[in-house]
Amino acid sequence: MTVTAPDPQRVRETSLEELHRLRLPLPPPNFPLCWEPGDTVELRPGPEIEARAAILNVVLARAFGLPPELAMQWLLEARLVDRLTPPEWQFVSDGKGDERSFALHAEAMFALSWLLGIAMDLDPLRPSPDGLMERLPNLAQGESFLTWRRRTLAAPRDAVSAAVQLDLYYCLDWSFLEAERRRLPPPGQIDSNAVGQRRWALEWAVIFAGPYHGNPPNWEEVDLST
Template sequence: MTKAAPDPRAVREASLDELSRLGLPLPPLSFPLVWELGDTVELRPLAELEARAAVLHVVVARCFGMPTEAAMSWLLTSHLVELVTPPEWQFVIGAKGDHRSFVLHHDAVFALAWLLGLGRHLDPAVPPDDHLMAQMPDLPSGETFGRWRSRSLVAARDAAEAAVLLDLYYCLDWAFQEAEQSGRPLPGEVDSNAIGQRRWALEWAVIFHGPYHDKPPEWEEVDLSV
């Protein structure tokens, strides 16, 4: 459901307060807002969020030893093959690509689980816990996408709440990279790579409408360079 986005300057002030609380550097005054006053916001449809989380879950499982045949069979049975991006497909069928970058998708799944109401928090100082794996499809037992959806108690987050967290992670992405480059301590067990993955998921899932927003990007089109 589309709704009015919260005041971006008030949200940014809260994001900067959180960076200060965590002992992280603050971005410059010129650091852009994610949206403008008067914009509206919504989340991608629930089915899209669930499908993206499930696909990434399989990709991560391949990183940790899930056989190629089993991964392909699961995606086919779950009717998700067409939602696998070309780089993901190359990795699933032939382990081609940067193995480490696909492992990092675990944190993107963490963020998507939070958006689906399956995750209890998205604390930037805390890594995903074991609870997350129990909330995702049980691949070793052959649980299909449809069965997982049936047992999951999914309740998507409010779009405005998700927008607030996106702004925080937009600022955190800059702050964590700046801290690592300058040798400053990080606030917990999470590094800039994990923060970037969580931001990636939020940037993809949260859709803004307004005069300065382009068409929502596909997963591989999300721009994390700014």
């Protein structure tokens, strides 16, 4: 459902308060807002987020040894093959690509799980919980995509809460990178890679509309450069 986005300045103030609490560097005063007053916001449809989480689950399984034949068979039966990005296709089918970078998608999948309501929080101090994989399709036991969706009964977050979380991770991404540049100790158990992955998922899933927003990006088109 499309709704009016919350006041971006007030949301940013809350995000900066959280950075201060975590004793992280604060972005400069001209650090961009994620949206403008009067913009609208919505989440991608729940089934689309579920599909992306399921694909990342297969990608991660490949990074940890799932045979390509089983991975592709599962995706075929789930009718998700056409939703693979070109890099994902090459990695899942042929093992081509940087395995370590694909393994980092665990944190993006954590953020998607939070958006679906099957993970309780996105604590910036802690990595994805050990039990997260149990809430995703059980590939080892052959759980189908349809069976998983029936088992989880996802209840996606509201768009405003997701936008607030996005603004926080937008700021956290800058702060973690700046802290690492200054060689400051991290505030918790995760690093800038994990923060960036969570932001990636949020940037993809949260859709704004307004004078300064274009079409929603595809997964590989998400811009994390600012």
